[in-house]
Amino acid sequence: MNMNRKLDIWDIWQNVDATDVNESERPQLIEFRPANPKCAIIICPGGAYEHLSMEKEGYAVASWLASKNVLAFVLKYRLGKSSSCPLPVRDAVRAVSYVRANAERFGIASLKIGMLGFSAGGHLVSTVAVHWPQFDKENKLLLDGYSSRPDFTALIYPVISMKPPYAHRESARNLMGTDMSDELVEQFSNEIWVNENTPSAFLVHASDDTSVPVEHSLMYYNALRKNRVESQLHIFPSGGHGFGLGQGFREVSMWPLLFEKWCDYQV
Secondary structure (H helix, E strand, O other): OOOOOOOEEEEOOOOOOOOOOOHHHOOEEEEEOOOOOOEEEEEEOOOOOOOOOOHHHHHHHHHHHHHOOEEEEEEEOOOOOEOEOOHHHHHHHHHHHHHHHOHHHHOOOOOOEEEEEEOHHHHHHHHHHHHHHHHHHHOOOOOOOOOOOOOEEEEEOOOOOOOOOOOOHHHHHHHHOOOOOHHHHHHOOHHHHOOOOOOEEEEEEEOOOOOOOOHHHHHHHHHHHHOOOOEEEEEEOOOOOOOOOOOOOOHHHHHHHHHHHHHHHHO
16 A cells, blocks of 8 residues: 555535635645554644645655554644634644544544644644643534544644743744733643643654754643653754654654654553
8 A cells, every 4th residue: 555645635624614714725634544543643734833844744744654554644724813712723623523523434443543743733732632621611613522632642842832931933923813812822831731631642852942942842741740641751962843753863763663662552
């Protein structure tokens, strides 16, 4: 099977919520299917909530995961604001619920659905991870009431906090707007909201990341540890920001192998 071939594209809103956007902008799940998937992972590419790094942090990662018997979905999420719940968040919540609602069709267990995000995509994943109880309670974004809680998460050089001094200004501005309130900044500073119900996490960062400082991963890891949530943090001395699968680097190229082993324990 050619793992580089995108097999199916799913409209996660099923013509319900996103009728006001152009066809090219519709949120989608792009599926990479192995023969016998052991679990599913929804991939959220980065791009500072301004664009999506679909090739490097999407399709390449999905192809690799499919080669490891993981049913991989690249989430093409919308960019921009929509009241107090920005469009990217709405689409990520819906994506988890959609995959869980269709688990039997996809040939996976409904409690083996993870999320993996890069940079701003890592912020998106951690937002779902810490705020899923609210989304499930409101039930507005779910498909047929199926939970939006990821069973495990992976955050690769993630944006976590929107608070100074480490806030990633571009991501904050693109997610919340230039007139963001203190309330919104706090809502989307995800290290604050970690509790014992937050899904397990695998984190990767490079110490020399000057775009999104390693403190983002450290804050999230420390919050997980404080709440006794299973987690792993791997900090590499070099790699900068945006290294994707780490090809062409030295130490940081180890993270896919480390994640593969960690993921096996989750499923």
